[in-house]
Amino acid sequence: MSKVVLKRLEKRFGEALLSTHDQFGDETAVVSPDAWHAVALFLRDDSRCQMDHFIDLTAVDYLGRRTPRFEVVLHMRSMQKLHRIRVKTPIDLGPDGTNPKVDSVVDVWKGANWFEREAWDMFGIQFEGHPDLRRLLMYEEFEGHPLRKDYDANKTQPLVEYREGYEKLAPFGLPEGMPFGRQVHDRWKVHVAGRQTEGDTNILGFEED
Amino acid sequence: MEPLDVELEDGELELPTDPMLLNMGPSHPAMHGTVRIVVELSGETINKADVQIGYLHRGFEKMCERGSWTQVFPYVDRLNYASPMLNNVGFALAVEKMLGVTVPERCQHYRVLLGELARICDHLVCSGAMAMELGAFTPFLYFIKARDMIWDIFEEETGARLTNSFGRVGGMADEPSPNFKEMVRTTIPAVVDLITDGENLLLENRIFLDRLEDVGIIAREDAVALGWSGVVLRSTGANYDVRKHHPYMTYDRYDFDVPVGQKGDNYDRFMCRQAEIKQSARIIEQALDMMADEGPVNVDDPRIILPPKEQVYNTIEGTIQHFKIVMEGIKVPAGECYSYTESGNGELGFYMVSDGSGTPWRLRIRPPSFASTAGLEEMITGMMIPDIVPTFGSINMIGGECDH
Numbered sequence: 001m002s003k004v005v006l007k008r009l010e011k012r013f014g015e016a017l018l019s020t021h022d023q024f025g026d027e028t029a030v031v032s033p034d035a036w037h038a039v040a041l042f043l044r045d046d047s048r049c050q051m052d053h054f055i056d057l058t059a060v061d062y063l064g065r066r067t068p069r070f071e072v073v074l075h076m077r078s079m080q081k082l083h084r085i086r087v088k089t090p091i092d093l094g095p096d097g098t099n100p101k102v103d104s105v106v107d108v109w110k111g112a113n114w115f116e117r118e119a120w121d122m123f124g125i126q127f128e129g130h131p132d133l134r135r136l137l138m139y140e141e142f143e144g145h146p147l148r149k150d151y152d153a154n155k156t157q158p159l160v161e162y163r164e165g166y167e168k169l170a171p172f173g174l175p176e177g178m179p180f181g182r183q184v185h186d187r188w189k190v191h192v193a194g195r196q197t198e199g200d201t202n203i204l205g206f207e208e209d
Numbered sequence: 210m211e212p213l214d215v216e217l218e219d220g221e222l223e224l225p226t227d228p229m230l231l232n233m234g235p236s237h238p239a240m241h242g243t244v245r246i247v248v249e250l251s252g253e254t255i256n257k258a259d260v261q262i263g264y265l266h267r268g269f270e271k272m273c274e275r276g277s278w279t280q281v282f283p284y285v286d287r288l289n290y291a292s293p294m295l296n297n298v299g300f301a302l303a304v305e306k307m308l309g310v311t312v313p314e315r316c317q318h319y320r321v322l323l324g325e326l327a328r329i330c331d332h333l334v335c336s337g338a339m340a341m342e343l344g345a346f347t348p349f350l351y352f353i354k355a356r357d358m359i360w361d362i363f364e365e366e367t368g369a370r371l372t373n374s375f376g377r378v379g380g381m382a383d384e385p386s387p388n389f390k391e392m393v394r395t396t397i398p399a400v401v402d403l404i405t406d407g408e409n410l411l412l413e414n415r416i417f418l419d420r421l422e423d424v425g426i427i428a429r430e431d432a433v434a435l436g437w438s439g440v441v442l443r444s445t446g447a448n449y450d451v452r453k454h455h456p457y458m459t460y461d462r463y464d465f466d467v468p469v470g471q472k473g474d475n476y477d478r479f480m481c482r483q484a485e486i487k488q489s490a491r492i493i494e495q496a497l498d499m500m501a502d503e504g505p506v507n508v509d510d511p512r513i514i515l516p517p518k519e520q521v522y523n524t525i526e527g528t529i530q531h532f533k534i535v536m537e538g539i540k541v542p543a544g545e546c547y548s549y550t551e552s553g554n555g556e557l558g559f560y561m562v563s564d565g566s567g568t569p570w571r572l573r574i575r576p577p578s579f580a581s582t583a584g585l586e587e588m589i590t591g592m593m594i595p596d597i598v599p600t601f602g603s604i605n606m607i608g609g610e611c612d613h
Contacts, residue, residue, distance in 0.1 A: 111436030114583035
């Protein structure tokens with residue numbers, strides 16, 4: 001069924017379609033990273049493909065086995081036509097070991113949002129155009145990307161210190177937004193037993209020694 | 210008592226009108242202990258929500274890259290701990306797809322039977338927990354009692370109640386026990402009775418219905434683009450069930466329906482789950498009739514299946530074969546493969562890359578509730594705080610698979 005899709009891709013993209021195969025019965029197209037976003041958009045909108053159902057997006061690290069080293073893998077299917085396809089793109093680290101980059105497909109399928117965040121978290125792949133590329137499973141202070149083959153499985157990282165500042169946890173880019181408990185507003189003046197405390201963190205007004 | 214604001218001048222104490230940030234979880238009874246939701250509130254309405262997962266991240270995929278293919282089974286048990294058998298079977302099917310083997314028919318029916326029993330457990334836990342979070346404790350007890358009866362079957366068959374680790378590449382760890390069929394035949398009607406009792410307590414309950422109907426609505430197109438599958442997708446009216454549309458094992462031979470919802474609200478999700486339990490019971494009845502009492506369970510392939518213990522201890526061939534499989538692992542042909550099955554929450558996929566050795570090069574799990582939880586943010590935006598609880602309950606976030 002998805003042979004049709006491979007043919008459509010071949011006709012439309014030609015050179016940018018690097019290779020195809022159907023190992024174990026899974027039709028696969030390998031495309032060049034430059035065409036990544038265009039291929040995704042085409043697969044979703046083309047009337048013969050209609051790949052509207054987003055399934056999976058992940059990455060594989062082929063350290064020491066292949067160059068380019070990484071592969072971003074996308075699975076999707078069509079609700080109408082019931083066919084499935086896998087699209088892959090090979091990417092490599094930047095010239096000085098910087099993170100590999102590829103276009104984000106969040107604007108094509110919004111479900112890709114968390115999957116790309118996870119791939120960034122685990123493999124350090126930078127999805128350009130992603131609205132909110134934060135770590136998802138690991139914490140902000142974590143160093144490195146654990147599913148890379150050069151990350152030792154036995155490696156441990158120090159415990160994170162108690163977060164004093166607000167900026168680490170603020171989710172919406174609010175520098176003052178401390179999601180725990182109440183926050184102190186400038187305009188919020190607290191009057192406790194005749195004592196006025198302004199902008200004080202001791203908001204409940206406990207007596208200080 | 211002296212008022213606190215004695216020196217207050219007129220109009221000096223203003224109520225803050227700025228949006229307020231509120232943190233829910235991870236230690237919150239309704240968040241199942243593994244999810245944190247930071248919401249920005251205007252009054253009681255949610256302006257923005259940020260769902261944060263990862264509190265149960267165990268580096269599952271990294272662990273799989275260190276052992277043999279068979280050693281993955283205990284890990285997949287702990288993915289969706291509400292229905293470990295479905296994960297077991299899903300993973301076994303994935304490796305078998307790469308190896309190009311098909312298990313005997315008796316084993317396929319056996320897998321279907323155990324899988325559908327696990328699916329009933331999964332739906333019961335979700336519906337029960339959801340009702341309990343809304344204050345209805347009695348149905349929860351009914352449902353858990355029903356689940357416990359199914360767990361007794363699992364205990365009899367596998368020796369374990371929760372994490373069975375019963376699947377094997379090329380078959381099952383053991384063949385069905387002699388009184389397996391009889392046990393299932395007597396248990397299923399009792400389970401269905403209990404579920405009906407529990408449902409009756411809920412479905413005419415005004416409090417329960419008010420918090421479910423028209424709450425947490427999601428459009429069909431959104432659910433599809435978000436990559437949802439399983440009950441949460443079907444509740445929106447999209448008809449997609451892996452068992453029907455891409456049949457695996459013997460699912461094309463059973464007569465069963467796929468319940469779909471209309472609106473995609475919490476009520477539809479709850480009802481789809483309950484209807485699916487009945488369909489699972491139908492499948493179980495048919496599979497019981499079709500499963501042969503005698504016959505092999507494992508494939509006859511010495512590369513995959515451990516030899517009988519008699520041979521291992523008495524013959525050199527048996528010892529070598531046993532040693533090779535245990536120490537080197539099953540040699541899976543090099544290549545990549547994506548295999549998917551219908552788990553309790555939806556499409557559970559395994560994307561596997563093998564380099565031809567006995568160890569997976571990469572084993573990626575596509576957890577169904579990861580996609581559902583990603584859509585939660587969109588669903589709860591614009592709702593009220595109390596609506597988070599049933600909505601979160603109805604998407605059945607399972608920390609084990611969602612956080613990898």
